[in-house]
Amino acid sequence: MLLKSLAFTQKKADSQVRWSVLNTVLLLRRHELARAKLAKAMSMGKSVGTCIGIIEETIDDSDIQLQLG
Known part of the structure; x- marks a missing residue:
């Protein structure tokens, strides 16, 4: 519902x-x-x-940026 309220099509929402x-x-x-x-x-x-806090505290930000970038 959130993605639909942001004008996502069902296909785009599913993909996201x-x-x-x-x-x-x-x-x-x-x-x-x-x-x-x-x-x-x-x-x-x-x-x-x-x-979410546990993940953010445990994984170093620079490591995430390297993986995603």
Whole structure:
């Protein structure tokens, strides 16, 4: 619904979601420590915001830019 409200077509929204999921999987595969901390937080029922914070605190910004750039 969010992507539709931004005037995304269904096809473009689906593509964006697929890209986001793939990008997340690739990042977590490359960062074992972040994945382990994230798994622990999720098993404890932590919020999505907390989980995002764990990823941001565990993975160095320069490493992400190198992978995406």
